[in-house]
Amino acid sequence: MRRRRGRPLDGWLIIDKPTGPTSTDVVNKVRRRFDAQKAGHGGTLDPLATGVLPIAFGAATKTVPYVMDGTKLYRFTLRFGEARDTDDAEGAVTATSEVRPSDAEIERELAAFRGAIMQVPPAYSAVKVAGERAYDMAREGRPAVLEPRPARVDRFELIERQDADTALFEVQSGKGVYMRSLARDLALACGTLGHIAALRRLRVGPFTEAMAIPLDKVLATDDTAPASPDLLLPVATALADIPALALTEAEASDLSHGQAISLVHLMGRIPGTADPDGGLARAMAGSRVIGLCRLENGWLKPERLL
Numbered sequence: 001m002r003r004r005r006g007r008p009l010d011g012w013l014i015i016d017k018p019t020g021p022t023s024t025d026v027v028n029k030v031r032r033r034f035d036a037q038k039a040g041h042g043g044t045l046d047p048l049a050t051g052v053l054p055i056a057f058g059a060a061t062k063t064v065p066y067v068m069d070g071t072k073l074y075r076f077t078l079r080f081g082e083a084r085d086t087d088d089a090e091g092a093v094t095a096t097s098e099v100r101p102s103d104a105e106i107e108r109e110l111a112a113f114r115g116a117i118m119q120v121p122p123a124y125s126a127v128k129v130a131g132e133r134a135y136d137m138a139r140e141g142r143p144a145v146l147e148p149r150p151a152r153v154d155r156f157e158l159i160e161r162q163d164a165d166t167a168l169f170e171v172q173s174g175k176g177v178y179m180r181s182l183a184r185d186l187a188l189a190c191g192t193l194g195h196i197a198a199l200r201r202l203r204v205g206p207f208t209e210a211m212a213i214p215l216d217k218v219l220a221t222d223d224t225a226p227a228s229p230d231l232l233l234p235v236a237t238a239l240a241d242i243p244a245l246a247l248t249e250a251e252a253s254d255l256s257h258g259q260a261i262s263l264v265h266l267m268g269r270i271p272g273t274a275d276p277d278g279g280l281a282r283a284m285a286g287s288r289v290i291g292l293c294r295l296e297n298g299w300l301k302p303e304r305l306l
Helices: 023-034 058-068 103-113 134-139 179-189 215-219 235-239 249-256
Strands: 011-017 039-041 050-057 072-080 082-084 093-096 115-119 149-160 166-173 194-204 244-246 280-285 288-296 299-305
Touching (some): 011 235, 023 039, 023 215, 082 194, 115 179, 249 280
Antiparallel strands (some): 072 166, 072 194, 115 149
């Protein structure tokens, strides 16, 4: 069997992504810089977008789905008056409008975009239609007809109105919410057209802007040796938002061997924020993370062991 190239590293590196490269580009550059065997990212950012891009190494890739399910925080600038085929500044102009909404009109329409909403993804997105990516179909001049899908927007606020043409917004949302669609649809609701001129992600789950290291700082060095693993955060950092449940060593051993534990035996230790009907808990033995478990039908069942 051929040996996988690179070092077996485990942990998270939080990159402050610049405008230009794709998320996959960043992963590949960082993986080479660390000479790591395995790496992936915790949530795609468009080439135009900047900000928090978590990179998972080794065992941390097992926790990527839980990071992607976490709360996201974004800031974007909406430019009124132009629709673009990509719904952001990188696309071609497809239509224009002279209408510029007032702040009061924007505030009035924002309410409809909060909470549980239905959203049509951008034509240039990774959504699959009959086995094909929507962005591939759009690039070939045959854009797909995309159906509305559920989305959760916890907060959508007008932060600043720089001028008549632009406005700055902050959005806190759940998984799979397209900022480009929010910008496009808000402009339409205000009786005009619009697209995202700038987009920055400030948070992904437990990972914040304050943790992020600029990509050029990670890549820029005269040293030919791989980057230091000291820059990596522990694998369990990704699970910090999930309620912690303290176990004994014996219980931790049982879980590690795939055995479920009756919730009756854990009474008084189950965190109040854990949903007893299918919710997740972070199983801990002292300061050691055993893995993720699900509270289901009166049992604590192992779901993802680390």
